[in-house]
Amino acid sequence: MEPIIKVSNLTAKFDSTTILSNINIEIFPKQITVILGKSGCGKTTLLKNILKLYTPSAGTVEMFGQDITKMDEESLETILQKIGMLFQNGALLNSLDIYNNIRIPLEQHTNLPDEVIDRMISAKLKLVGLENAEKMLPSELSGGMKKRAALARAMILDPNILFCDEPSAGLDPVTSANLDKLLLKLKKQLNMTLVIVTHELASIHRIADHIIFLENGKVGFSGKLAAVMQSNNSDIKNFFASGKF
Numbered sequence: 001m002e003p004i005i006k007v008s009n010l011t012a013k014f015d016s017t018t019i020l021s022n023i024n025i026e027i028f029p030k031q032i033t034v035i036l037g038k039s040g041c042g043k044t045t046l047l048k049n050i051l052k053l054y055t056p057s058a059g060t061v062e063m064f065g066q067d068i069t070k071m072d073e074e075s076l077e078t079i080l081q082k083i084g085m086l087f088q089n090g091a092l093l094n095s096l097d098i099y100n101n102i103r104i105p106l107e108q109h110t111n112l113p114d115e116v117i118d119r120m121i122s123a124k125l126k127l128v129g130l131e132n133a134e135k136m137l138p139s140e141l142s143g144g145m146k147k148r149a150a151l152a153r154a155m156i157l158d159p160n161i162l163f164c165d166e167p168s169a170g171l172d173p174v175t176s177a178n179l180d181k182l183l184l185k186l187k188k189q190l191n192m193t194l195v196i197v198t199h200e201l202a203s204i205h206r207i208a209d210h211i212i213f214l215e216n217g218k219v220g221f222s223g224k225l226a227a228v229m230q231s232n233n234s235d236i237k238n239f240f241a242s243g244k245f
């Protein structure tokens, strides 16, 4: 199987501090890849470098077989339209209601008529179980509802690949399990490829096909969920035994 994303020798720095060095990763289509690692190890930095929100100091990122690191803006835009991103903090605009928050990517990337936009937004809100929240402001939603609203926005253009940075952090176990069901549904019914950063052990067991563990700026382990149990890496063993690093 060909990877849908291939990261080769990626190095990420902030000023003179190296956060990630020589990262090699392959993400396979229609799978859920979980990125795991201690707080501050560079998971969010990795996602932002892959999406070119930050420019890598070195290395290449191929998406759909094309190197995006040297791509012109227009071609990059075409590729990035096939990608959704759920940011770690949700990043909803507080002054806009949920309908208008979800409308933003449609305004930016399409010229669709209002009635089509309305139908798309309703469908996505239904998918995340927020059909009655269109007129609500982010401040009027619970933490779990905010996450689901941000997820609806990340999915509004029906991306082939969806990145989620800690989607279930801070959610109660039931809400978190429901969110996992939704992510599995996206994979199975919509054939989406998902890349998910999470620390939630229960969630990892429910959704992960493939695990990538970041440690000291490198890939410490990459393999199937079943193989992770056989790893000799003490941090990984510890994490899978206790759910904590």
Ligand SMILES: Nc1ncnc2c1ncn2[C@@H]1O[C@H](COP(=O)(O)OP(=O)(O)OP(=O)(O)O)[C@@H](O)[C@H]1O
Pocket: 014, 019, 037, 038, 039, 040, 041, 042, 043, 044, 045, 046, 088
């Ligand atoms: N914009 C930035 N400017 C400077 N340093 C940054 C910036 N963003 C992140 N860093 C640093 O890069 C390192 C990795 O941060 P990152 O947010 O990628 O970690 P993380 O693995 O996502 O952590 P967490 O699990 O807490 O979300 C940290 O040392 C952080 O201080």
Ligand SMILES: [Mg+2]
Pocket: 043, 044, 045, 088, 165
């Ligand atoms: Mg992070």
